[in-house]
Amino acid sequence: MAAATxxxxxxxxxxxxxxxxxxxxxxxxAYRLYDASDVERLAFIRDLRDDAGFSLAEIGRLLEDEEAxxxxxxxxxxxxDTAQKRAIVRDLIARIDAQVAILEGKAARITTMIQTAEARxxxxxxxxxxxxxxxxxxxxxxxxxxxxx
Amino acid sequence: MAAATxxxxxxxxxxxxxxxxxxxxxxxxAYRLYDASDVERLAFIRDLRDDAGFSLAEIGRLLEDEEAxxxxxxxxxxxxDTAQKRAIVRDLIARIDAQVAILEGKAARITTMIQTAEARxxxxxxxxxxxxxxxxxxxxxxxxxxxxx
DNA sequence: GCCAACCTTCACGCACACGTCAAGGTTGTG
DNA sequence: CACAACCTTGACGTGTGCGTGAAGGTTGGC
Numbered sequence: 001m002a003a004a005t006x007x008x009x010x011x012x013x014x015x016x017x018x019x020x021x022x023x024x025x026x027x028x029x030a031y032r033l034y035d036a037s038d039v040e041r042l043a044f045i046r047d048l049r050d051d052a053g054f055s056l057a058e059i060g061r062l063l064e065d066e067e068a069x070x071x072x073x074x075x076x077x078x079x080x081d082t083a084q085k086r087a088i089v090r091d092l093i094a095r096i097d098a099q100v101a102i103l104e105g106k107a108a109r110i111t112t113m114i115q116t117a118e119a120r121x122x123x124x125x126x127x128x129x130x131x132x133x134x135x136x137x138x139x140x141x142x143x144x145x146x147x148x149x
Numbered sequence: 150m151a152a153a154t155x156x157x158x159x160x161x162x163x164x165x166x167x168x169x170x171x172x173x174x175x176x177x178x179a180y181r182l183y184d185a186s187d188v189e190r191l192a193f194i195r196d197l198r199d200d201a202g203f204s205l206a207e208i209g210r211l212l213e214d215e216e217a218x219x220x221x222x223x224x225x226x227x228x229x230d231t232a233q234k235r236a237i238v239r240d241l242i243a244r245i246d247a248q249v250a251i252l253e254g255k256a257a258r259i260t261t262m263i264q265t266a267e268a269r270x271x272x273x274x275x276x277x278x279x280x281x282x283x284x285x286x287x288x289x290x291x292x293x294x295x296x297x298x
Numbered sequence: 299g300c301c302a303a304c305c306t307t308c309a310c311g312c313a314c315a316c317g318t319c320a321a322g323g324t325t326g327t328g
Numbered sequence: 329c330a331c332a333a334c335c336t337t338g339a340c341g342t343g344t345g346c347g348t349g350a351a352g353g354t355t356g357g358c
Contacts, residue, residue: 010315010318051255086280089276096266100266100267103262105200106200106259113197113201113252114252124242124245131231132235163345178353178354179306180305204345
């Protein structure tokens with residue numbers, strides 16, 4: 001499992017201990033046994049941690065929602081009343097809305113930082129063009145207009 | 150300063166201790182004194198920490214680059230040779246390219262997560278529409294097409 | 299000049315996210 | 329069945345990012 005996800009065994013056990021993973025199936029000798037869906041889930045946790053920079057607590061909340069969603073699906077299947085079903089589905093949608101809002105906020109902040117950096121880069125490129133226009137290059141490069149970003 | 154940035158005094162001192170801030174100016178009685186650029190820098194650190202989810206070590210690396218950039222500007226001003234100047238500017242651009250790449254990678258991962266969530270939401274909305282189409286609402290709401298997100 | 303409200307530097311404490319042994323049990327292969 | 333290579337559960341250690349006093353100094357307003 002560690003090899004499959006790039007995580008350490010210790011981290012995987014820790015995530016199970018913290019409730020991010022449902023306790024793994026066990027062999028007769030108490031070895032943990034994982035299936036493909038466990039690998040997926042762990043990879044997702046790893047991505048949330050490494051790529052989105054969420055803390056395990058935040059990941060836990062997201063996955064709680066995920067599990068609440070699954071429980072809701074069960075409740076949904078059990079619910080006879082259509083009005084109840086609609087209410088459950090609306091709740092699910094609202095939860096996803098909240099998650100999307102959090103992620104979009106994060107993406108927006110990062111986009112702002114990217115734009116700031118690109119603005120600086122633009123200035124530097126203009127400066128470089130100015131330098132290269134002022135004096136011809138003597139390192140083999142030829143001057144040419146640039147239309148890229 | 151804490152009030153201006155929403156950080157705690159302890160955090161601010163810690164960031165100075167960790168080298169994220171250059172040591173603040175001091176009053177005659179050794180009180181730290183900050184100016185507007187310090188506020189900006191701290192707010193930037195706070196955003197990198199809270200919004201982008203960077204560790205202080207990562208922020209430190211980004212700001213090191215920032216300071217290398219400033220040093221490079223000085224080197225640039227001192228450089229007499231135009232070829233040297235161009236080399237310095239190209240280095241600066243390359244550093245920004247690297248930062249942008251990191252940020253864009255992060256943004257892309259988050260965008261992927263958003264799309265996954267939105268796909269789920271789309272399915273749920275279709276399901277909800279199906280439910281509402283199958284049986285008319287009896288809670289005062291009227292059915293109507295939705296063109297929003 | 300006095301005083302409340304701030305600031306200063308240690309110094310210890312704590313929660314998170316693991317790393318790292320220790321002591322023992324399990325598994326698959328020869 | 330022997331054995332290397334894995335796994336198990338503790339339990340303690342570590343680095344990060346601060347919180348929380350303690351003991352004292354500084355500042356600005358009256």
